[in-house]
Amino acid sequence: MFVNKSMTGKVISIAPDADIFEAQDLMEKHKIRHLPVVDDENRLIGIVTDRDIRSVMPSSLFKTLECTLEEKNEICDLRIRDIMTRDPLCILPTYTIQDAMLLIQTERVGALPVVDDEGKLKGIISIRDLLRAFINVMGIGEPGTLLGILVEEKIGELKKIVDVIVEENISLGSVLSAKYGETGKRAVFPYLFAMNVNPVKEKLTRLGFELIDPMNWYIDQLP
16 A cells, blocks of 8 residues: 555645744644645645644743743744754655555654655655554454464465364454564464454364464563
């Protein structure tokens, strides 16, 4: 799946000469945390976040919702160009959502502006957009059950699992697979469109597969 299918296309952006309060109002109105900064030709030149806004606001404004005239004048003199991140990390529409996920994870950002080959803003993809895309790909928007199964890293193991699911006349939503330590095994996670999967579990156990709790597996992998 490509970024242009998952990104937010109607992007709320801001000009570099706008003031801090305008950015704050836009974020509150549209319930967003990232504002791409564009020039007169809609080329991306920066990005400003809610954290950037908070960093320049006096603490008194957050504690009492009031600030002195001097503090207010200082804030009014600031422009978005003064606090934005220049030349931010961005992504092309033809990148995959996997590319976007890796960039967001490795670079520790909350969103990536999407630009064309000329640097013009085409959209923005956030963690929320990626989560929505992941839910659609996995099919977990529908009621079902996620199984966790340990398998040997060899050809034919996944087919055995799928055959058992088909024998029970259960629809398969998706299958994820991940390395399991250094044991030469993999953890396989099929998502089944059924609530009662006990017959599947029993057959898999009889075939010699070890069942694991998907949530416990995830927690064990956390650093």
